[in-house]
Amino acid sequence: MNYLIHIIIIIQIYILLTLSFNLLLGYSNLFSLAHAAFYGLGAYTASLLMLNLNFNYFFTIPIIIIAASLFSIIVASPSIKLKGDYFMLSTMAFQILIFNIFNNWIELTRGPYGISGIPSPSILGYQLSGPYIYCLFISIVTLISITIFYRLHKSLFGLFLKSIRDDEMLSISLAKPTYKLKIISFVIAGIFASIAGSLYATYISYIDPTIFSLEESVFIMTAVVVGGSGNLKGPLIGTLFIITIPEILRFIGFPDSIAANLRQIIYAITLILVMRYRPQGLVGEYKLE
Amino acid sequence: MLELNEITKSFGGIKAVTNVSMYFTEGKITALIGPNGAGKTTIFNLISGFISPDNGNIQYKNIDITHLSPWDRAKLGIGRTFQDNRAFSNLTVLENVVLATKNSWFENPLNNIINYKKSKLEEEKIREIAKKHIEFVGLSEKIDTKAENLSYGQQKLLAFARLMMNDAELLLLDEPTAGINPYMINEILLLIKKLVKEHKKTVILIEHNLKVVLNIADFLYFLEEGEVKTFGTPSNVLSDPLIKESYTGL
Ligand SMILES: Nc1ncnc2c1ncn2[C@@H]1O[C@H](COP(=O)(O)OP(=O)(O)OP(=O)(O)O)[C@@H](O)[C@H]1O
Numbered sequence: 001m002n003y004l005i006h007i008i009i010i011i012q013i014y015i016l017l018t019l020s021f022n023l024l025l026g027y028s029n030l031f032s033l034a035h036a037a038f039y040g041l042g043a044y045t046a047s048l049l050m051l052n053l054n055f056n057y058f059f060t061i062p063i064i065i066i067a068a069s070l071f072s073i074i075v076a077s078p079s080i081k082l083k084g085d086y087f088m089l090s091t092m093a094f095q096i097l098i099f100n101i102f103n104n105w106i107e108l109t110r111g112p113y114g115i116s117g118i119p120s121p122s123i124l125g126y127q128l129s130g131p132y133i134y135c136l137f138i139s140i141v142t143l144i145s146i147t148i149f150y151r152l153h154k155s156l157f158g159l160f161l162k163s164i165r166d167d168e169m170l171s172i173s174l175a176k177p178t179y180k181l182k183i184i185s186f187v188i189a190g191i192f193a194s195i196a197g198s199l200y201a202t203y204i205s206y207i208d209p210t211i212f213s214l215e216e217s218v219f220i221m222t223a224v225v226v227g228g229s230g231n232l233k234g235p236l237i238g239t240l241f242i243i244t245i246p247e248i249l250r251f252i253g254f255p256d257s258i259a260a261n262l263r264q265i266i267y268a269i270t271l272i273l274v275m276r277y278r279p280q281g282l283v284g285e286y287k288l289e
Numbered sequence: 290m291l292e293l294n295e296i297t298k299s300f301g302g303i304k305a306v307t308n309v310s311m312y313f314t315e316g317k318i319t320a321l322i323g324p325n326g327a328g329k330t331t332i333f334n335l336i337s338g339f340i341s342p343d344n345g346n347i348q349y350k351n352i353d354i355t356h357l358s359p360w361d362r363a364k365l366g367i368g369r370t371f372q373d374n375r376a377f378s379n380l381t382v383l384e385n386v387v388l389a390t391k392n393s394w395f396e397n398p399l400n401n402i403i404n405y406k407k408s409k410l411e412e413e414k415i416r417e418i419a420k421k422h423i424e425f426v427g428l429s430e431k432i433d434t435k436a437e438n439l440s441y442g443q444q445k446l447l448a449f450a451r452l453m454m455n456d457a458e459l460l461l462l463d464e465p466t467a468g469i470n471p472y473m474i475n476e477i478l479l480l481i482k483k484l485v486k487e488h489k490k491t492v493i494l495i496e497h498n499l500k501v502v503l504n505i506a507d508f509l510y511f512l513e514e515g516e517v518k519t520f521g522t523p524s525n526v527l528s529d530p531l532i533k534e535s536y537t538g539l
Pocket residue numbers: 300303304305323324325326327328329330331332372
């Protein structure tokens with residue numbers, strides 16, 4: 001039972017990651033490979049503030065939001081003017097840079113050893129620890145986040161972003177400040193990815209750089225491409241798919257060593273099949289080109 | 290309403306537009322004609338700000354817009370269509386028109402998230418206006434159709450509805466009748482006339498079909514190799530045997 005709760009918590013953390021990634025890919029047409037960098041930024045910021053400066057988790061949130069916004073603007077403002085592939089390369093460079101900071105700034109991050117003993121969030125002295133309590137807590141966060149993304153999806157703001165995705169030049173000709181709108185969407189995505197990171201850190205209580213590598217960015221991307229983008233269903237289905245596959249393999253009885261490789265193969269094949277035969281993903285609204 | 294003063298633009302070695310001066314009167318339909326590659330679309334790109342001139346300046350309602358960004362110019366009321374007939378292809382006709390609203394309140398995501406109720410009410414008003422524009426161009430039956438599933442001609446009509454929603458006062462129409470059947474051409478011409486008469490729009494159109502030009506244009510510029518060769522009323526310019534020959538000789 002605890003194991004099932006664990007999976008539900010992990011799924012919810014990934015829902016934050018894929019919903020925010022979807023805002024980039026499925027709305028503003030920004031193919032970012034830096035999502036895991038923001039995930040890590042939130043995780044490290046929360047952990048270091050809590051461990052070194054005795055911050056309460058909830059007081060790290062405003063700082064995470066500010067840090068994520070700043071970093072988003074730093075990454076986005078020069079990159080967003082670049083065309084598709086170059087934007088992707090430039091976010092990939094940022095992803096690798098951040099990974100190296102996590103990995104090499106040993107005095108601050110303990111590098112590859114990672115940071116352990118990260119405390120759980122607490123409200124008024126009450127620790128939100130133990131799977132059930134934590135699951136309840138993260139469900140509330142997820143519900144709030146889904147509401148926010150739903151409202152963005154349903155609103156004219158979302159429609160403005162989709163107009164950029166479909167035809168940016170036409171959108172500009174209709175007086176849409178597309179550059180600003182893309183930066184804003186990048187900031188929103190960065191904030192939610194960072195919050196997901198802070199939740200992960202306080203839940204698992206241990207982080208190291210490999211969790212936030214380029215591979216993780218690709219993993220998040222895979223979930224959204226497979227599930228589909230441009231609506232909320234797509235990322236939700238994609239997340240379920242990508243998290244439950246390894247569990248199913250384990251359930252069937254593959255030993256861990258084989259399951260890990262098999263999992264990668266299944267992801268890769270699914271990704272290729274989806275891109276070839278169903279470019280809008282399983283339940284997405286927008287065909288990637 | 291709009292003035293181009295000694296505008297020059299070259300791409301690499303190609304002189305697309307050379308020392309062009311033009312004047313466009315409010316409430317009139319002005320046509321730009323000329324052979325392929327004459328620089329007509331380039332002039333639209335210069336007016337709407339997608340490219341900037343090497344030389345010269347552009348005045349719109351007595352404002353120097355030469356260095357304004359394309360969206361600033363669109364905000365000032367300069368709207369355009371594209372020669373390659375663009376639309377937001379994954380969005381419905383209604384969404385295509387709704388998003389052309391000038392209401393910038395929605396550009397702040399917090400307004401949409403925190404004031405969700407209010408934003409839905411505002412949006413409902415915008416939808417009603419959009420529906421009127423869609424009706425005006427005769428696309429009411431297609432309101433929930435994705436733009437990519439419209440015919441070529443319907444996409445051109447959709448472009449008009451977007452421009453009306455965008456409150457554009459100056460409409461730059463790049464070959465609005467190209468690739469369209471004769472029945473539809475009439476529809477579009479009526480629409481353009483109605484826009485000028487009833488909605489006080491000013492129109493500049495690029496047009497290869499001389500019948501169309503004679504039918505609706507008040508004034509005409511003939512371009513060739515990036516230069517204005519002649520201008521005047523359509524009947525005057527088009528009765529010039531030299532023009533007739535160089536044009537229909539294509
Ligand atoms: N962005 C660009 N880069 C390079 N050359 C360009 C660009 N835009 C236009 N040109 C060149 O400028 C010249 C004028 O092109 P333009 O598109 O303005 O002609 P046009 O009069 O609209 O022709 P058509 O009737 O075929 O649409 C052409 O030689 C064209 O190749």
